[in-house]
Amino acid sequence: MSEQDKTGYPGFFLTIEGGEGAGKTTSIEFISAWLKNQNIDFVQTREPGGTPLAERIRELLLAPGDERVADMTELLMMFAARAQHLESVIKPALAAGKLVLCDRFTDASFAYQGAGRGLSMKSLSVLESLVQGGLRPDMTILLDLPVEVGMARASGRGELDRIELEKMDFFVRVRQGYLSRAAGEPDRFEIVNAAHSIQQVQDALKAVLESRVNHG
Structure with missing residues (x-):
């Protein structure tokens, strides 16, 4: 890990x-x-969530209900939770020189609300700059696999949340959104084939971590 990464903080954002x-x-x-x-x-956290307030927003976002959540409402709630998460958890940890390990971040918004919902990528970029300033992850590991395989696995986990209940074509767009993000920022992204066995995935993760996180 470098002493001063491109986020402007001495920590490392993974x-x-x-x-x-x-x-x-x-x-x-x-x-x-x-x-x-x-x-x-390191500090381990997740999105949406990571703080008591952001976790309450997560519950509102993911719980199925009678009232349809408008796409823009979903997007703004995601970024509201993110703003709280950044100020309360992520920025303080990075400022203290720690590694932050985060389960999803803004790439998920571009994939789910942008590619999946069809919301304006320009609007997403405006929100990203408003909420994050210049802060971006130092490295992003994308676990990629065919949508059919992923949905078959997800359906075996139990009750699905509101977003997991979307149709297959939605998740096809989400996957393409992720792959487009990765293609646009190859220096930041590391793609791991998540369709492989757990051992193969972990071997790939170890190789990536040893080359990118433990360097220096």
Whole structure:
């Protein structure tokens, strides 16, 4: 990790992205264990959520209900939770020189609300700048797999949340949104094939972490 990264903070901002059933929870557990083994001081968090207020917004966002949540409402709630998360958790940790391990961040908004919902990418970029300023992740690991495989895995986990109940074509657009983001920022993104076995995925994660996080 460099002493002063491009976020302007001495810490290192690592985000994990992926569609439904990509195995983010298992992968984050592996990454967390690896960081502990390397004696790297880190904070683990998630989006939407990460603070008591942001977690309450998460509940409102994901709980199925009778009232349809307008697409723009969903987007603004995501960024409202993110603003609180940044000020309360992410920025203080990065300022203290810690690594922040975050389950999803703004790339998810571009994928789900942008590509998935069809909201303006320009509007998303405006919100990103308004809420984050120049702060961006130092590295993003994208767990990628075919939508059919991911949805089959997700359906076996139990009750689905409001967004997981969307139709297949929505998640196809989400995946393409993620891949477009990765293609546009190849220096930041590392794509891991999440359709492989858990061992293969973890081997790939270890290789990425050793080359990018533990460098220097």
